[in-house]
Structures are given as structure tokens and as C-alpha cells.
Amino acid sequence: MSATASQSTIPNSLLDADEPDTVRLSVDEARAIGEAAVQRIGYSAEDARIVVDQLIDNMLCGYKFAGLPRILAMAGDEKIKLGRTPIRVVKETPVSALMDGGNHIGYVTCYHAAQKAIEKAKAHGICCVGVYNTYYSGRNAYFVEHIVKAGYLAMHTASNKPRVVPPGAAVPALGTNPMCFGFPSEEGPVTFDIGTASMMWGDVMLHAHLNELLPEGVGIDENGNPTRDAAAALKGGVAPFGGKDYVYKGYGLSFAIQALGLLAGSAIIRDEVLDYGFLFWAVNPEIMLPGNDFKQRMSQYVREMKALPKQPGVSEIRIPSERASRERERRRVEGLVVKRKVVESLRAL
């Protein structure tokens, strides 16, 4: 794990020019550092395993800000001080479950909600699972992949706290509200994960940290005026995605995802309709099509898309989640590159 000696063997592709002081970690090494840190900030060994499994997967897929550094943010989150109660199912039918997340972080509650969705889809073919009284869950596709690997199609939506300003409004009212679809294929899960804000909130924070201007049309300050100043947008919000021509599509999707959050119980705890609600829908394709048919058709579909005639200069047609899957395979072998300062901070927690 002492990586200085081996840095000369790190492929250039893994070294960011602006981050010279990095260490290369194997997946097992990164996992051990992460789990120890998460336990030190008060989580059980089991919860730490669940949280860090996603963080490692995010890093493998190339989402470095969704990786180990997130543990530092978790440690500082005010919600952690409010205490936790056990995650429990408060309402259940053969095809549904509503779960009180007990103020556990979404990494953990969504893991259990996805497991519940798998159980119910397995037993009854289709289900709906919601979880409330929870917060930040990370990358939706991580949970959706779990469901898809079990053999099911999945849709997952996540409403969260107000960051996004509806067209015409002067204040944020909708969350960044991502949605993710997942499909089994013979080559593994194919997922499509979309945020409905014009910029991820973490990216706005990063722009503010680096003192970089936001693109036009993204930021709104605390007085409801357009701004390119990221620090000002942090006190206000951001537009839905879409730009001038398509903002009503981004807004409408965000609106719908916030409504699906209500179905997941988002309003139960604080009597507040604009809050966190994580919803999962899973369906076993065998209730619709014979045997392995869906997976085969999905693979045929992806093959046909890849084989389309291309525009000049285009090397390939991109399929959603394909890049992340490829990067994951590569990094499993090459290892993960983490800033030395992050590793030191994690050890100091």
C-alpha cells in the first residue's frame, strides 16, 4: 500500500496532471482503508462494508468524487449527529414495502431497499419498494445493477432536498432528482442513470471550491437571479437540465420524480413534501416473455446499436453505462489512484 515506490508503474492514463501526489491502491487495500474509516465515524462493520462497496465501485467506474473522499463528507454531515434507529419495514404487501430508513444514510437504506426489491420481484414478479427518513445515497446505478444482476429490470428514482429552481420561480423547490433504468443482457447489466438538474450539486461545489465560473444558464443566486458565480449558486440553486429549448422536459422529469418520492414516504417524517424519497420498481421479465428472451433481445438491441452506420470521424456509437463498465474492468486490474491527502485524512478520522 505504500505506493511511492510503485508510482513509476502507474499507467499515465491514471495520473491526473493536477494531482501529482497520489497513491495507487488495489481494490482490497482501498476497501480496508475505507471500511476502517467508516467504522471510526460510528458505523457498524456491516454498514461500513455496504457503504464502501459502493464507493469502490464508483471509483472503479471513474466517478472519483463519488469514491473514498465521500467518507470525509459523511463524517461532517449534520445528519450523522441526529442519531439513528434501526431500518424497518413499516408497511408491506406481497408486492410492496415501505421502509423507514431511521435516519441512516442512503448508501445503507437503498442497499436494503434494493435487496427487498429483489426478494419481492423473485417471489411475485413485480414490486415497488420505497424508503424515507434517509438521505444521500450516492450513485443510483449501483443499486440498480444489484437488482439487474439478480435478473430483473429496474427503475429507481430519488427525490431529495430543494436545489433545483423550477422555470419562473425565484427559489429552489425540487431536488437534483436522479432516475435510473436497468436492463439485464447476456453481457451483464445495461443501465441509464440521469440527473435532472443542469449540473450535479457536487459539481457546483467543486466549481465554487476551484473558483471556476459556471456555464451560462445553470446557476441562480439567492435572490432568484441568474449567476455564473458557483458560490452564489450554492446559496440559491440550479436550473433543471435542458437549456432554453428543453428545460420543460428536465423540469417535468424532476417534478415527476419528486412526486414518486411522495409514494416512497418522503413527506412522512417532517410533513414536508420536498424531501428525500427513494423508490424502486423491479420486474421479472419472465412474467412477460418466455425464459431468457428479454436478455437475448436486449443483447441483440445493443449489438444492432453498436453496428449502426456512423458519421465521419465517429469511432463508435455509445451505449449507456458501457464506458463505466469498461473502466471498471480496467481499474480492477490497474488499481485505484487516490490523493495521498485523502488517504491521510481517512486514517486520521
Place this chain on the structure above:
Amino acid sequence: MSATASQSTIPNSLLDADEPDTVRLSVDEARAIGEAAVQRIGYSAEDARIVVDQLIDNMLCGYKFAGLPRILAMAGDEKIKLGRTPIRVVKETPVSALMDGGNHIGYVTCYHAAQKAIEKAKAHGICCVGVYNTYYSGRNAYFVEHIVKAGYLAMHTASNKPRVVPPGAAVPALGTNPMCFGFPSEEGPVTFDIGTASMMWGDVMLHAHLNELLPEGVGIDENGNPTRDAAAALKGGVAPFGGKDYVYKGYGLSFAIQALGLLAGSAIIRDEVLDYGFLFWAVNPEIMLPGNDFKQRMSQYVREMKALPKQPGVSEIRIPSERASRERERRRVEGLVVKRKVVESLRAL
């Protein structure tokens, strides 16, 4: 129905300056003309009732090109010549149904699929219903409203034939692939209906008909080159929605909806993965939340959105489907305005 005498009483809001030769029809009059015409082109009285009920609703909501003139397009559709077999359920579980549409038009097959979804959501709380071997279904929100009025949340996606060119490709491969979400509230259904193409195909046809240029970034000609010529785009296709900054969101949604079409059996009849597949998901909110809770929360959510502080010069925050609902109420009273030529053509069928 002879409207010339009464035209002076038509509110100005209903008279398009470029369409002076119109007649005003009551809803009952428009329905009678439409049903007679649909029966004359070979549909049963029951099917005619189903088709025209949507066309009238589309006109009431302000979608005039989705109204009675569509019957003229139906009469000319090559699919009508291929003959029809009865719509039947080919695979069923308590929570799902797969339906062979028997080459019936989507107006009719989706009506029956939505009815089936209502039955199953009522009996078991959640369901998935798909229909294949069918085509053009009109406005998704029409079917979703039926499900929502029965008390359920709904999602409906519709894959269709290749019109949309994936980023980097030179030919269309995806349908215009709309998706619609619907939510019950105490004031009635709230729906969000979105196409995933940069322009509706009917709108491209209209631009070609009127010899109007397409906006930048929409059209692709048959050789895969960008074009603003609508007639050239009709031989090629259109981009997914999103523009330069967000096209991968539009593409990904379109990709996912095409995959959901596979679940609805789109590949069964012609062994072709890029074809029509209409999928419905419905869920009874009472499997998740107590009694009337979802409807109340949904109303609270809409009220809070409407009450947000607004930007200067903005008169109201728009809620998806609100405008259409308002126009519907107004036109129910004021009547429908149809081109005289359309009425004459319908009578001559």
C-alpha cells in the same frame, strides 16, 4: 352544426387567423362526425367510440393535429390494409399481462391495455402490462389519465419505429419514444408527458408541408448529415432532445424506452428489436401509504409549487398538464373549432 351563422359568437381565442374557414362543433357533434367516419373506414362501433374519445380529448386539450384530422391519416395508413385479428392476452400472471394487439391501431390496443392495468392494479396493487403487434397510439397522457382516474399512479412508455438518430450514428434507430407519468391528486390527475425526440414527427411533417425550416440541431438527412430542410429530415430522422449540452440525456431516455418496448413484446412479431412496444406500469398508492394520503400529499405538493416566489414578470409557476386541463374545461363549454375542409373530408370517407 352548420356553423357559419354562429361563427360571430365564437370567442376570438378559438379562431386562428390563418384558418378562417372553420366550423364550431359541440363535443357531441364532433364525436358523431368522428365515429361515423371511423366506422366507414372499417372499424367497429366500439372501436370507433374508443378512437374518437381520445381524438376529442386531444382537441379539448389543445392538440389540434392530434384531433379529428388524424382519422384522415388513419384511413391512409398502410397498416390498415394488412387486416386485424382480435386483441388477445398471450401471457398473464396476477400482476402482469402481455397482449398481442392483432395489428390494431394503438388508440384501441392501448385503451384495452390501460383497462387491463386498472383491473390488475385494483386486484393486486401493482402491475405491468405490455402490448405489441400494434402501432400509432396518439397521446400517452390520455391512457395514463384513465389509470390515474381509477386511483393509481402510472407510468407508460411507447417505443416505436426508427425516426431518431443516436449521437454519432448516420441513420435513425430509435423511435420518438414518449414516456408519461401520472399521479392522482384531490383536484384530479396530474400527468407529465414527454417525447424523447428533438421534435415530434408530426411537427416535422408539418414543417415539410409548410416548407418551413427546422430549428438548428434537429434534422438529419438520409446521408446522416445535419439539415434544416424538413423534407430531407423526413427521409432521414431527427436528433434526440437535449441540444448540444444535454443530448445524451435525451438519447439515454430514448434508449431505455426502446428497451422497455422489448419487455412489451416489440420484437415478437417481426423479430425486429426496433419496433412498437407499449408498456404500462400502475401502482395503487394504498399499498405504500395509508388511505387517501398520496392524493392529499400530491395536492399539497402542487399547491406549494404554485405558491413559490416568482421571478419578476412571471405570472405563475407552471405545473405539468395544468394548461391542458384548463383548456379542456374551457373548450367543453366553448366548443371545438375544426377546419371546414376536415369535416367535409371526414364525411366523404
